[in-house]
Structures are given as structure tokens and as C-alpha cells.
Amino acid sequence: MSRTERPKTKLVPVPATNIIPERDVSLPPILEARHLGIDFGGLSAVSDFNFAIGRTEIAGLIGPNGAGKTTVFNLLTKVYQPTRGTILLDGMDTAGKTTIQVNQMGIARTFQNIRLFRDLSVLDNVLVGLHNETKYTLGTAMFRLPQYWRKERIAKERALELLSIFDMQDMADHKAGSLPYGAQRRLEIVRALATNPCLLLLDEPAAGMNPSETSELMDNIVRIRDMFGIAILLIEHDMNLVMGICEGICVLNFGKIIAKGTPEDIQANPAVIEAYLGKKKEGQ
Ligand SMILES: Nc1ncnc2c1ncn2[C@@H]1O[C@H](COP(=O)(O)OP(=O)(O)O)[C@@H](O)[C@H]1O
Ligand SMILES: [Mg+2]
Numbered sequence: 001m002s003r004t005e006r007p008k009t010k011l012v013p014v015p016a017t018n019i020i021p022e023r024d025v026s027l028p029p030i031l032e033a034r035h036l037g038i039d040f041g042g043l044s045a046v047s048d049f050n051f052a053i054g055r056t057e058i059a060g061l062i063g064p065n066g067a068g069k070t071t072v073f074n075l076l077t078k079v080y081q082p083t084r085g086t087i088l089l090d091g092m093d094t095a096g097k098t099t100i101q102v103n104q105m106g107i108a109r110t111f112q113n114i115r116l117f118r119d120l121s122v123l124d125n126v127l128v129g130l131h132n133e134t135k136y137t138l139g140t141a142m143f144r145l146p147q148y149w150r151k152e153r154i155a156k157e158r159a160l161e162l163l164s165i166f167d168m169q170d171m172a173d174h175k176a177g178s179l180p181y182g183a184q185r186r187l188e189i190v191r192a193l194a195t196n197p198c199l200l201l202l203d204e205p206a207a208g209m210n211p212s213e214t215s216e217l218m219d220n221i222v223r224i225r226d227m228f229g230i231a232i233l234l235i236e237h238d239m240n241l242v243m244g245i246c247e248g249i250c251v252l253n254f255g256k257i258i259a260k261g262t263p264e265d266i267q268a269n270p271a272v273i274e275a276y277l278g279k280k281k282e283g284q
Contacts (some may be wrong), residue, residue, distance in 0.1 A: 006253070011247075016052070027132060028120060029055070033088075035049070035084060036075060046252075046255045054247075054256065056225060056229055057231050058225055058244045059248045060233075062252070063251050069252055073203055079099060089181055104195075108193065108197035109192060110202050121176065123163070126187075130155045162194055165220065165223070181197055182209050186220075189224070199229070214238055222245055243263040244268065247262065258271045
């Protein structure tokens with residue numbers, strides 16, 4: 001189905017002033033943040049952040065530079081421990097968990113500034129993600145027992161399969177750092193997917209992409225959601241992308257939510273136009 005034919009999502013209320021797509025309400029939200037906040041020194045970078053994401057939702061987090069969007073990702077992935085509030089992943093409290101533990105629980109992310117192992121091959125970058133999943137005993141890995149090689153072969157096949165989502169399987173042997181910029185961003189998404197997430201966080205995935213790459217990325221984000229049946233939360237300034245594929249959108253300004261709703265709600269919201277959309281049109 002092309003973008004223009006996509007059915008409109010109906011958002012319905014779930015507890016704590018949140019909304020998720022109607023098709024996801026039979027199960028608890030994949031993520032729920034309640035009264036989440038963090039202070040840096042005297043500055044409250046994020047406060048009273050309440051947001052839920054349905055299990056197969058594509059959700060958007062938007063707002064001006066410095067609004068606190070990346071900080072929200074850093075809170076969800078435990079790069080920072082919150083000063084206040086609760087984060088539930090699939091109904092489970094993630095308080096006290098580490099970044100690695102929440103990744104194993106099912107949150108994967110990409111970064112606003114690409115973070116790949118530039119000197120490793122494309123394939124090895126994906127294998128790093130998969131090894132979060134593949135468990136060996138130390139003995140199996142040290143002595144390279146048959147079980148090790150079998151798992152390595154399966155991991156390589158899986159890595160190539162994941163690369164083929166973006167038609168990148170032929171680049172498997174290239175150095176990650178030698179790829180064009182857009183391909184590096186796509187590789188980061190593949191590496192995140194390799195950790196088998198239930199929630200994928202994308203921090204400005206279209207940054208630096210040309211319009212045709214962005215349009216392809218939009219289709220691929222929807223395809224990934226459909227293929228894996230996962231939720232995706234993305235931060236993005238490209239409003240064609242956000243309004244084209246996000247179902248629920250949350251707008252941050254100075255660390256606070258100023259609006260939540262469907263793309264239609266958000267585009268018509270005077271506070272959002274004042275704080276963000278209007279300024280973007282003037283070329284912010
Ligand atoms: N580790 C930190 N220490 C101090 N201030 C921080 C830190 N991380 C983020 N901030 C501040 O929090 C605010 C929000 O930043 P950020 O989340 O990166 O915004 P956005 O992603 O919306 O552009 C900014 O004022 C930023 O300077
Ligand atoms: Mg940011």
C-alpha cells in the first residue's frame with residue numbers, strides 16, 4: 001500500500017491520559033512513561049512526561065532543538081537514570097535496569113549522531129547486535145566447539161537476511177565507515193533490529209538524507225513495523241515523514257509535553273504551530 005492510501009488511525013484512551021491506536025488496545029501498551037523527569041543541575045530537561053505507545057504503533061516525538069527529545073530516549077534506554085517517574089516496558093517496571101538490560105528486555109535504538117564500528121565490516125556491525133541474542137557458554141566460545149560454529153553460521157545468515165531489508169546484503173564485506181551517509185543510517189537501524197526489539201527508537205533517522213532517500217526510509221519504517229510487528233518511536237524534524245507515517249505524536253517544548261494526538265490533531269494545534277510548526281515554515 002502506498003503512503004497516500006494508508007488508513008487513518010483512530011487513537012483511543014488508555015490509563016494516565018494516554019492514547020494508543022485502537023487495534024492495540026486489547027494488550028497493554030508496549031511502553032508507558034509516567035511522570036518521567038530529569039534535572040541536570042538546576043535545569044529540568046524533561047518533566048512530567050506521560051506517554052504510551054501501542055504494541056504495533058509508529059509514534060513520533062517532535063519539537064524544537066533542545067526541547068528534550070534525545071533526553072527522553074536516553075531516559076528510556078537508561079543512559080540517564082530518571083530523577084522522577086516510572087517507565088514500564090510491556091507492563092514491567094524498568095527502574096534500576098542498565099542500558100544492556102533494557103536492550104535485552106526489548107528496547108533498541110539508533111543515535112542522532114551515527115555510532116557504528118567504522119573499521120568493522122557491515123556484516124560484523126550486524127553480528128555485534130545479534131550477539132546480544134546469541135548466548136554461548138564461555139567454554140563453547142573458547143574451544144570453538146561445533147555448537148559455536150553452527151550458531152555463528154546461523155547468525156551470519158540472519159545478519160544477511162536483516163541487511164536485505166534495505167537491500168544491503170551485497171555490502172556485507174565493506175567497511176561500515178566507507179559507506180555513504182544514508183547507508184550508514186540504514187545500517188544502524190539493521191544493527192538495532194538484530195537485537196530483536198519489541199520497541200525501536202530512531203533518533204532523527206532521516207537527518208542528512210535527500211528527499212528520495214527519506215521517502216524510501218518512510219516506506220521501510222512502515223515495512224519494518226509490519227514485518228516484525230513491533231512498535232517504533234521516532235524523533236524527526238522532517239514533517240512529511242512524521243505526518244506521513246506516525247500514528248500518535250507527542251510534542252515537546254522546553255522539556256514539557258504541549259500536545260499529543262494524531263497528525264491531524266497536531267497540525268491543527270495552535271500551541272504546536274506557535275512553538276514549532278509555524279517557525280519551521282519560516283525556515284527554522
Ligand atoms: N548530560 C547533560 N547534562 C546537562 N544538560 C543536558 C545533558 N543532556 C541534555 N542536556 C540539556 O537538556 C536539554 C535537552 O537536550 P536534548 O534532549 O538533546 O534536546 P533535543 O534532542 O530535543 O534537541 C538541552 O538544554 C541540553 O543542553
Ligand atoms: Mg536530539
